[in-house]
Amino acid sequence: MTANTLSQQSINSPLLRVSNLQTRFHTQDGVVHAVNGISYHLDSGEILGVVGESGCGKSVHALSIMRLIQIPPGEIADGEIWFEGRDLLKLSENEMRHLRGRDIAMVFQDPMTSLNPVFTVGFQICEALMLHMNMTRKQARERTIELLNLVGIPEPTKRIDNYPHQFSGGMRQRAMIAMALSCEPKLLIADEPTTALDVTIQAQIIDLVMKLQKEMGMSVMWITHDLGIVAEMVHKINVMYAGFIIEEGLVDDIYDETLHPYTKGLLGSLPSIDEAPGTKLVSIPGLPPDLIALPSGCPFYARCTYRQDHCREERPVLETVNANGHAVACWRWREI
Amino acid sequence: MTEIISEDQLLTEFAVREHRSLWLDAWRRLISNRTAILGLVIVAIFLLTAIGAHFFWEYDPTVDLDYNAKLLAPTFVRSEESDQLHIFGTDKLGRDIFRRVVHGGWNSLRVGIIAVSISLSIGGILGLLAGFFESTHLNGVEQAVLTSLLGLGCGALPAWIANQPFQALLFMLLGLGSALFSTFMAQSPYLRKVLFGVIGMAIGGLLGLLVAPLVGLVCAVVGLGIGIILAKPISGKAFSSFTMRVMDIILSFPSYLLAIAIVAFLGPGLEKGMLAIGFVGIPVYARLARSAVLSVSQKEYVLASQSIGESHGRILFRHIVPNILSPIIVQATMGLADAILSAAALGFLGLGAVPPIPEWGAMLGDSYKYLSSGAWWAVLFPGLAIMFSVLGFNLLGDGLRDALDPKMRL
Numbered sequence: 122m123t124a125n126t127l128s129q130q131s132i133n134s135p136l137l138r139v140s141n142l143q144t145r146f147h148t149q150d151g152v153v154h155a156v157n158g159i160s161y162h163l164d165s166g167e168i169l170g171v172v173g174e175s176g177c178g179k180s181v182h183a184l185s186i187m188r189l190i191q192i193p194p195g196e197i198a199d200g201e202i203w204f205e206g207r208d209l210l211k212l213s214e215n216e217m218r219h220l221r222g223r224d225i226a227m228v229f230q231d232p233m234t235s236l237n238p239v240f241t242v243g244f245q246i247c248e249a250l251m252l253h254m255n256m257t258r259k260q261a262r263e264r265t266i267e268l269l270n271l272v273g274i275p276e277p278t279k280r281i282d283n284y285p286h287q288f289s290g291g292m293r294q295r296a297m298i299a300m301a302l303s304c305e306p307k308l309l310i311a312d313e314p315t316t317a318l319d320v321t322i323q324a325q326i327i328d329l330v331m332k333l334q335k336e337m338g339m340s341v342m343w344i345t346h347d348l349g350i351v352a353e354m355v356h357k358i359n360v361m362y363a364g365f366i367i368e369e370g371l372v373d374d375i376y377d378e379t380l381h382p383y384t385k386g387l388l389g390s391l392p393s394i395d396e397a398p399g400t401k402l403v404s405i406p407g408l409p410p411d412l413i414a415l416p417s418g419c420p421f422y423a424r425c426t427y428r429q430d431h432c433r434e435e436r437p438v439l440e441t442v443n444a445n446g447h448a449v450a451c452w453r454w455r456e457i
Numbered sequence: 458m459t460e461i462i463s464e465d466q467l468l469t470e471f472a473v474r475e476h477r478s479l480w481l482d483a484w485r486r487l488i489s490n491r492t493a494i495l496g497l498v499i500v501a502i503f504l505l506t507a508i509g510a511h512f513f514w515e516y517d518p519t520v521d522l523d524y525n526a527k528l529l530a531p532t533f534v535r536s537e538e539s540d541q542l543h544i545f546g547t548d549k550l551g552r553d554i555f556r557r558v559v560h561g562g563w564n565s566l567r568v569g570i571i572a573v574s575i576s577l578s579i580g581g582i583l584g585l586l587a588g589f590f591e592s593t594h595l596n597g598v599e600q601a602v603l604t605s606l607l608g609l610g611c612g613a614l615p616a617w618i619a620n621q622p623f624q625a626l627l628f629m630l631l632g633l634g635s636a637l638f639s640t641f642m643a644q645s646p647y648l649r650k651v652l653f654g655v656i657g658m659a660i661g662g663l664l665g666l667l668v669a670p671l672v673g674l675v676c677a678v679v680g681l682g683i684g685i686i687l688a689k690p691i692s693g694k695a696f697s698s699f700t701m702r703v704m705d706i707i708l709s710f711p712s713y714l715l716a717i718a719i720v721a722f723l724g725p726g727l728e729k730g731m732l733a734i735g736f737v738g739i740p741v742y743a744r745l746a747r748s749a750v751l752s753v754s755q756k757e758y759v760l761a762s763q764s765i766g767e768s769h770g771r772i773l774f775r776h777i778v779p780n781i782l783s784p785i786i787v788q789a790t791m792g793l794a795d796a797i798l799s800a801a802a803l804g805f806l807g808l809g810a811v812p813p814i815p816e817w818g819a820m821l822g823d824s825y826k827y828l829s830s831g832a833w834w835a836v837l838f839p840g841l842a843i844m845f846s847v848l849g850f851n852l853l854g855d856g857l858r859d860a861l862d863p864k865m866r867l
Contacts, residue, residue, distance in 0.1 A: 189763055192594050193694070214596055222765030229764075235757040239779040248775075249765040300765065 134206065135162035136340050137186070137308060142200035144178075144185045144364075147193060151413040155181040157364040158200070160439075163357075165307065168334065168341045170351030170372070172387070173361035177409060179344045180230075182361070183310045187227055188217050205307070223253040226301035230313040232293035236285035242293075243269075243281030246300045253304045268299040272329060291322035295329065302333060309334075310342045315350065327354060348387055352376060357446075360384050363410050363420035366439065370447030380442065380449040382425050382457065419452070427457050483783075486860040493856020499849030503842075507562035516560050518813040523551030528832045546834035548824055550813075554835060558842050561815035565846070568731050568800035568809070568816075569793045575735025577742050577789055580704075584746025587700045589754065589773050590693030591747075599769065601636040603696045604687065608632025610703070611683040615676040619665045624676070627660045628683055636690040650688040657684020701747065704740035712737045716799060720808040727816070730809040734799045738792060745788050749781035756780075783861035787854055794850035801843050817843050 144156040156178045163169050171179050184190050185197055188209060202209040204225070209217065229235045237245060246268060247261040256264065262281070269277035272295040285293060294314060301309055311330065315323040331354055334341050345351055351358060351372070358375045360368040360383065368381040379385050386405035407424040410416055418433040419425070425432065432452055439448040451457075487493050510516070531546040545554035590603065612628025635653060642649040661680020666673035691699070707715070719733035753759065754777060762776050803809035804818025812819060817839040824835035 187764055189760060191592050193592075214594070218766045218768060220766065221763070222767075227761075227764040229757050229761055231757055235761045237758040237762070237776050237780070240775075245762075248762075248767070252766060297761070300761075304765075 134203065136165040136167075136205065138162040138201075138203040139182075139186070140201045140203075142182060142185060142202065143198040144181050144190060144195065145198050146195050148413075153412045154415050155364055155412060156185060157415070159359075159361070159364070159366045161359055161366060161369060163308070163340050163342065165340050166338050167357065168343060168355045170355035170358045171342060171344045171361060172346060172348055172351060172358060174346055174387075174409060176412070177361045178364035178412075179346075179361055180312050181364075183227070183312050183342065183344055186310065187221060187225060188212075188214075189221075219253070222249050222301075222306070223304045224306055225308045225310065226304070226306040227310045227312060228294070228297050228301045228314045231317050232290050232297055232314075233317065235297055236288075236293055238285055241282050241284055242288060242296045243283075246296065246303055249300055249303045264303070265299070268303055269296070271333070272296070272299045272302075273325070274299075290318055291325065294318060294322075294326055298326070298329065298333075302337070305337055306339060308340045308342065310344070312344045313346070314343075316345070316347075323350070330354075349391055360387070363415065364412060365420055365450065367421065367450045368448070369439070370442075371445050374443065374445060374447040378442075378447065380447075380454040380457075381421075381451050382427050383421050386424075419450075427453050429453065483857075483860045487856050490856045490859060492852050493860065496849050496852025496854075496856055499845055500853050503562055503566060503846050503849060506559050507566050510559040511563040514556075514559070516556060516815075518552075518557075518560075518815055521550075521552045521556075521813070523547070525551065527551045528827060528830070528835065530832075531834050545838045546832070548820070548832075548835045549827060554820075554838050557815040557820060558817070558838050561817045561820060561839065562842065562846070564727060564810055564814060564816045565797055565800055565804075565818070565843070568727060568734065569796040571731045572734035572738065572796040572800070573789055573792045575732065576738030576792065577785070579735075580739040580742030581746045581785065583700050583704075583739070584743035584748075585750055585773065585778070587697040587743070588747035588750025589769075589777065591697040591751065592754070593693055593769065595693050596769070597636070599693075600639070600690050601633055603693070604632040604636040604690050605629045606632070607691050607696065607699065608635075608683070608687055611686060615661045615665065615679045615683070618679070619661075619668050619672050619676050621664055621668070624660065624664050627664075628657070628680075628687070631656060631660065631684065632687045635687045639690045646689070650685050653688035654681045654684040657681055657687065660684075697747070700743065704743045707737070708740045710737075713799065713802060716803065717806065717808060720803060725808045725811055727810045727814065730800055730803045733803070734796050737799075738796065741792065742785065742788065745784060746781060749784055750777055753777050753780045783857075787858040787861065790850055790854035790857055794847040794854070797843065797846055797850070 139162070140160040141158045142156055142160070143154075143158050146153040146155060159182060161169075171182070173179050181190070186202055186204075186209065188197075190197060197210060200210065204220075209220070212220070236242060243262065243265050246265045247258065250256045250261040250264055251258065254261075254264075266277045266281055269280060274280050274292055274295055280288075285296075288296060298314070309330075314330075315326050318326065327350065330341065330343075343351060343355060355372055358370065358372055359366050360375070360381065362383050368375065368379075368384050375384065376388070379388055383405070389403045390405060392402055405424055410420050410423060416422055416433070418435055419428075419437055422428050422432050429452070435452075437450045437452050439450045440454070441448045442454070487497075527547065528549060529543055529547040529551075531544055532542060541553070543553050543555065545558060548554055548557070586603065586606075590599065595603065606629075608631050609625055609629040612625035615628075616622050616625040631653065642652065657680040658677045659680070661683070662673050662677030665676030716730075716733040716737045719736060720729055723729040723732065759772060759776055762772050767775075800809055800816070801818030801821070804816045804820075805822040807819070807822060810816035810819045812823070820839040821836055821843075824832065824839075827835055
């Protein structure tokens with residue numbers, strides 16, 4: 122690639138562009154194909170929701186972007202992850218380390234274990250600041266108090282010296298968000314940050330992230346299995362299934378013009394408050410396919426009510442449906 | 458948003474607890490446990506008397522001899538025959554047993570502490586590295602360190618055969634070179650193996666020849682093997698399994714037998730006893746540290762610290778080490794009791810302290826023959842000293858385990 126095209130790319134290219142990312146794990150039972158050639162892009166300031174059920178490669182794909190997959194047994198077999206004009210997969214471990222936390226930050230699912238129990242919460246946030254922002258301990262401490270205040274932890278001057286076990290689950294997740302935002306990253310990856318919390322705290326955390334996103338103008342990738350959560354907060358949605366993106370598009374397109382049978386199933390399985398008492402919850406029958414022995418056809422074939430023989434034989438590829446980038450990987454989307 | 462904060466502020470009045478550190482918490486739990494206090498008191502008494510006696514109560518065992526006062530029973534009142542009070546009696550050479558037990562404490566505890574320090578530092582570091590790098594991709598520096606360590610460890614064998622310690626250092630340098638020039642001849646791994654094998658053979662063979670032709674031959678063969686092993690810079694997984702298999706080999710010997718064999722090889726003496734007991738204890742700490750690191754590194758906070766871009770060294774020493782300290786502290790305290798017992802056993806067999814240096818095990822060994830003539834005090838008091846010191850460390854270790862157990866934390 123010449124210097125000219127490179128600079129051009131960095132001007133009008135999205136913040137993050139993933140192309141044909143493939144992540145595998147070599148286990149004793151065989152090769153687990155966790156992420157199977159996904160491609161998408163994320164512009165700066167955009168919020169992307171990644172949805173799908175457990176074990177469909179959502180978290181693994183996020184960890185691949187951060188290059189936090191354990192190698193071995195993991196392996197990023199193919200693909201490119203362009204972030205601000207650089208391919209993350211080609212960076213050295215050292216360059217990657219400087220990028221983590223400063224440019225891309227991550228919030229994890231379980232706030233109970235993501236803080237180190239032997240250090241104070243403040244110390245752990247200060248650490249990131251001193252690491253990336255070259256702050257002195259005193260500056261870092263002041264900034265940490267600001268951050269704790271920002272994420273809505275009351276009395277931050279006292280709380281900064283608390284240990285994680287003195288925090289409630291919601292407060293810990295707030296502290297994790299403060300840590301992730303400490304260096305004002307350009308991209309925040311939130312890996313099911315509200316799954317382990319109860320509903321009221323969930324709403325607070327979502328509000329908080331939305332507010333901070335607006336203030337800081339960063340991009341957010343919100344990984345969840347809860348379509349209800351993402352509906353109101355994201356701009357775009359990627360629906361993942363068995364390591365593939367099977368439908369992607371703007372949030373209104375996904376909800377109003379649902380095309381893929383799996384997405385339909387996911388939306389159909391959301392309980393509604395208007396339903397008569399005693400109505401059974403709808404579910405998608407069956408389980409996701411074994412990622413060790415992926416079917417050669419459509420990965421959703423076994424659970425699909427619209428299936429045809431053709432679906433089993435050939436794997437559908439993402440097909441753009443409208444000008445807004447709504448795309449679906451299904452042979453029969455026109456008919457159903 | 459403002460509403461949420463004000464709600465939380467309402468809660469803080471009773472939600473914020475008094476600030477307490479983890480170790481202070483553990484200390485409070487420890488001193489609220491009666492048996493742990495007993496252990497602590499026993500250990501403190503032994504340590505204080507031993508240190509006090511060593512520095513403030515002069516005793517020269519080489520001149521302590523009084524044939525007029527042989528095997529005197531304990532007396533608590535001054536009598537006409539002897540102007541000296543022997544509250545623990547005297548031994549076969551007329552030496553005051555109380556004095557020797559107190560001074561023997563200095564030697565016995567010293568052996569215990571130094572032996573445990575040896576096993577803890579070597580075993581702990583090996584276990585730490587093995588556990589951490591088992592599932593971590595090595596960077597250049599780490600690869601250099603681990604491959605040098607492997608070279609040093611392997612080089613110890615020819616160094617021992619030829620009795621030339623610097624051979625081990627040369628093999629360490631060979632390992633370092635292999636890691637630093639890992640791309641050199643990387644296309645032809647076979648040739649690279651030959652090259653390193655020849656260098657290893659030269660190191661072992663030439664230096665061994667200085668000692669004797671046969672030694673040179675043996676060292677050349679061993680050196681060839683080491684060179685071939687070192688040709689490929691080690692991966693974390695390989696380092697871990699290599700270290701752990703060596704630990705398994707050491708563990709497969711009965712520990713007392715191995716310690717006795719090492720002392721028999723090195724010759725008797727307090728320092729050699731320390732080395733032997735320390736060496737035998739290495740695998741315990743290595744395995745403990747490795748398993749603790751393996752379980753801690755699965756925790757999400759380690760992933761979180763990686764995700765904010767911390768280096769391996771920082772993650773290992775800032776996040777992992779403090780979290781594995783408690784099992785290691787407990788094991789070290791229990792290990793002290795074990796080491797004191799081992800030291801006494803070596804002393805009893807005449808392989809530890811060289812007479813006339815006072816040491817509890819050696820005192821037992823000196824005096825058990827006089828049991829039949831009724832001199833029970835010469836055996837009882839050193840025996841009690843061993844028993845109580847071991848009991849004290851064990852009780853303290855138990856108490857520490859309860860105090861440091863995170864499940865006990867409120």
